[in-house]
Amino acid sequence: MFLYYEVQIFRHHLRRNKGWLEPLLARYKDYLGDDVEQFLLARDWRQLKMWFDLTSSARFVLQMGRIEGLLLSHVLLTADRTKIEYIIDELRTCRLARAITSGSGILLSLSFVLLVIEVFGVDAEPLVAATMGKVLTLNIVFTMAIAGSLLIVWLAYTKFCKSLFSSIYVLLKSEQRNAIPGPG
Numbered sequence: 001m002f003l004y005y006e007v008q009i010f011r012h013h014l015r016r017n018k019g020w021l022e023p024l025l026a027r028y029k030d031y032l033g034d035d036v037e038q039f040l041l042a043r044d045w046r047q048l049k050m051w052f053d054l055t056s057s058a059r060f061v062l063q064m065g066r067i068e069g070l071l072l073s074h075v076l077l078t079a080d081r082t083k084i085e086y087i088i089d090e091l092r093t094c095r096l097a098r099a100i101t102s103g104s105g106i107l108l109s110l111s112f113v114l115l116v117i118e119v120f121g122v123d124a125e126p127l128v129a130a131t132m133g134k135v136l137t138l139n140i141v142f143t144m145a146i147a148g149s150l151l152i153v154w155l156a157y158t159k160f161c162k163s164l165f166s167s168i169y170v171l172l173k174s175e176q177r178n179a180i181p182g183p184g
Contacts, residue, residue, distance in 0.1 A: 039063040090160040101149035108142035
C-alpha cells in the first residue's frame with residue numbers, strides 16, 4: 001500500500017529528469033530492457049485500478065525496483081564515500097518511515113476490530129476491558145498516526161529521490177568534464 005506513494009514519486013522524478021538520464025539509461029539498456037519506457041508510459045495506478053490487478057501492480061513495482069536499483073548502483077560505483085553515505089542514510093530513513101507506517105496500519109486494523117466488536121455488541125469483556133469511548137479514541141489516534149506516517153513516507157522518499165537524481169546528475173556532469181580532453 002505504501003509503496004504506491006514511492007512509485008508515484010519516483011515516476012515523477014524519472015519523467016522530469018529523463019532527458020539528461022538518457023545516455024546513462026542507454027548504457028544499461030541490456031539490463032533494463034523496456035522497463036523505463038513501460039514504466040513511464042503506463043497509466044496511473046488510480047486509472048488502472050492496479051490495487052486489484054496484482055499482476056499489473058507487481059510488474060509496475062518490479063520495473064521501478066530495477067530502475068531505482070540501477071541508479072543506486074551507479075551512485076555506489078562512481079560516487080565518493082560521503083555521497084554514498086548520504087544517499088544510504090536517506091534510503092534507510094525511507095525504509096524506517098515505511099516500517100513505522102506499516103506498524104501504524106496494523107495497530108489501526110486491530111483497533112478497528114475492537115471498535116466493531118464494541119459496536120455490534122459481541123461480548124468483548126473477556127477479550128477487552130475497554131469502553132466504547134476508549135476504543136473510538138484508539139481508532140482516532142491510530143488514524144492520525146497513519147496520516148502522519150504517510151506524510152513522513154512521502155517527504156522522506158521525495159527527499160531521497162531528489163538526492164539520488166541530483167547526485168547522478170552531478171556525477172554524469174563530472175564524467176563529461178573529465179572525458180573532454182584539455183588543450184595541449
